[in-house]
Amino acid sequence: MKMIYQQLMAFFLVIAITIVLLGLSFGRMSKTFVYDNTWSSLEKYSDSLIQHSLKVDSKHNDRVTFNLDKIRMTQSILENQSVHFTVFSAKNRVVYPADGVSPQITKNDWRHLQKDQIVRKVNNKNAKLKNGKTRPAMIEVLKPYYYKKKLVAAVTAGAFISDVNSNVARINRNLVKGLLVALIISMVASFFIARRLNRRIAMLRSGANQVSNGNYKVRLKPGGKDEIGELINDFNRMTASLERANLEIQRQEERRQEFLADAAHEMRTPLTTISGILEGIKYDVIPQESRTKSIELMSEETQRLIRLVNKNLDFEKIRSNSIQLDKRHFNATKVFRNIIDQLSNKAQESNDKLVLNAADDLPIYADYDRFVQIVFNIITNAIQFTNKGTVTITGERGYNETIIKIADTGIGMTVDQQKNIFERYYKADASRRSGKYGESGLGLAIVHQLVKSHGGKISVASKKGKGSTFTIIFPDQTAAEKTKDAPDRNN
Numbered sequence: 030m031k032m033i034y035q036q037l038m039a040f041f042l043v044i045a046i047t048i049v050l051l052g053l054s055f056g057r058m059s060k061t062f063v064y065d066n067t068w069s070s071l072e073k074y075s076d077s078l079i080q081h082s083l084k085v086d087s088k089h090n091d092r093v094t095f096n097l098d099k100i101r102m103t104q105s106i107l108e109n110q111s112v113h114f115t116v117f118s119a120k121n122r123v124v125y126p127a128d129g130v131s132p133q134i135t136k137n138d139w140r141h142l143q144k145d146q147i148v149r150k151v152n153n154k155n156a157k158l159k160n161g162k163t164r165p166a167m168i169e170v171l172k173p174y175y176y177k178k179k180l181v182a183a184v185t186a187g188a189f190i191s192d193v194n195s196n197v198a199r200i201n202r203n204l205v206k207g208l209l210v211a212l213i214i215s216m217v218a219s220f221f222i223a224r225r226l227n228r229r230i231a232m233l234r235s236g237a238n239q240v241s242n243g244n245y246k247v248r249l250k251p252g253g254k255d256e257i258g259e260l261i262n263d264f265n266r267m268t269a270s271l272e273r274a275n276l277e278i279q280r281q282e283e284r285r286q287e288f289l290a291d292a293a294h295e296m297r298t299p300l301t302t303i304s305g306i307l308e309g310i311k312y313d314v315i316p317q318e319s320r321t322k323s324i325e326l327m328s329e330e331t332q333r334l335i336r337l338v339n340k341n342l343d344f345e346k347i348r349s350n351s352i353q354l355d356k357r358h359f360n361a362t363k364v365f366r367n368i369i370d371q372l373s374n375k376a377q378e379s380n381d382k383l384v385l386n387a388a389d390d391l392p393i394y395a396d397y398d399r400f401v402q403i404v405f406n407i408i409t410n411a412i413q414f415t416n417k418g419t420v421t422i423t424g425e426r427g428y429n430e431t432i433i434k435i436a437d438t439g440i441g442m443t444v445d446q447q448k449n450i451f452e453r454y455y456k457a458d459a460s461r462r463s464g465k466y467g468e469s470g471l472g473l474a475i476v477h478q479l480v481k482s483h484g485g486k487i488s489v490a491s492k493k494g495k496g497s498t499f500t501i502i503f504p505d506q507t508a509a510e511k512t513k514d515a516p517d518r519n520n
Contacts, residue, residue: 040219048208059200064168067193068149071170071186074112078103079174082116083182093119093181100125111192113167115185124182134171134183142173142183153190166190229257236264245272299330354396354482356506361393361400361431365422368405372412380417383408387424393431394506399479406476407435407499415439418496429505436498442491450489451477 082099085092095116104114104126116124121139138148148171169187173180232249239247245268249261306323309315315323362385369383376383393400404422411420418438425432442450451473480487484504491497 040223041216044212044215044219048212052204052208055204056201059204060197063193063197063200064151067168067188068170071112071168071188072147072172074103074107075114075170075172075184075186078114078116078186079182079184083174085176085181093176095124095182097125111189113187115187117183117185119180119182121183134185138171139183142171143180145173145175147172151190168193226257229261233257233261233264236268240268240271245275296334299333302330303327354399356394356396356483358392358394358506359397361391361424361433362387362389364397364401364404365424368401368408369422371405372408375409376412376420379412379415381412381415382419384419384421386421391424391426391431393503395483395503399483400503403476403479403501404433404435406473407501410473411435411437411439411497411499415496427502431503431505433501433503434498435501436496438496441493441495441497442489443493447489447491451487 078100081103082096084094084096100114100116107114114125117134118124121134123133134142138150141148150169150171152166152169154166166189167187168190169185171183171185174182174184236247236249247268248265251258251261251265306315306327309323310320365385365387369385373383408420408422415437416439420435420437423434423436477487480501480503486500486502488500489497490500
């Protein structure tokens, strides 16, 4: 069964049960209201009858007399309203009507009257009279009348219960009509509410089908602050997340394909060189005087392949946190000077100048070998992309940290290149695919992972044609590391 029909059925049952309960309740209330109203009217008629017909003669010991003509006149007036009276004296004798067939007041009811209590009665059955006739069922009120705290008369005023029940039935019929109209209106309103809910659910279903078919750009129109509205918002956040993930997957796939092409290119050149030399030696086509140079070239290409493989392995170890860092305190300035000495020849080949701006004693807390690897890679990268320029190494202390900046006046980078510079196999200058120092495109990716392993930060600022500046921050030893490195005094 479709959800809209289930909702309509649920709405119908709830509304129908509610209307039935309301109908029963209002039916009882209407019956009670009509009965109470009838009793009140009978009491007023009884008061009017006594007021006009009963007289008390104070000269003769407060003797009570009844004006029967006025009683007959009142009775004739009220007969059109089907109201009947019986007037009793203080001794429970019928004063009017004098037909000898009027019903008597029971002893129990008379006791209530003597206590100045009004008795309301509903006789649902026909009453048998003394003359053998039957009187229709009536609703009655018995009311006593006192003068100077003395019971002087009692009146029974009654109306046919059939007339009263006909009024109740008429009210109930109108009530049923109103409830049926309310039921119809409620069902129509329920249909539109259910259709609106199902339309939103259908929209969610359509969006889910589009996502399952690979369309992660779908967004649903938010609406309402109910649970379905929140679900639509969650759906939109999910599709946005899936779209970002899909774009990242596509980007990584493009990078993977680029890497395969780069790796094939990088390995093909040395392998082709080595294969050619081996073929020349095998078939003795290389002159004797050139063999030594050919073997050296083959050795260089072999070392190039080894470096490429080792850098891949090194990157995977660093990325997976499978390397152990031996952090300690040492002087970073000495490291800078040693690296400058090692790379001075490389800088001279490009007519570059290496400048150091750092105090003689610059304390730093890091793994010595990995720190050397970080600085060496960045300075090498700066020399590679700088020609007839300057590479400046600056070291300074920050707040519980050591800050290192390596700036060059080289070719610089675009904004897109800066975003991808730390990606694996990425090369800012695709033309520089070979050489001793930059053939793999892994150097800066390794640097980035090593800095993260130290709990530090690395960033780059650059402008195209105006050089680049790499900033590396190494935090000082934390309290937890100090506790861990502290000697055990119990030993």
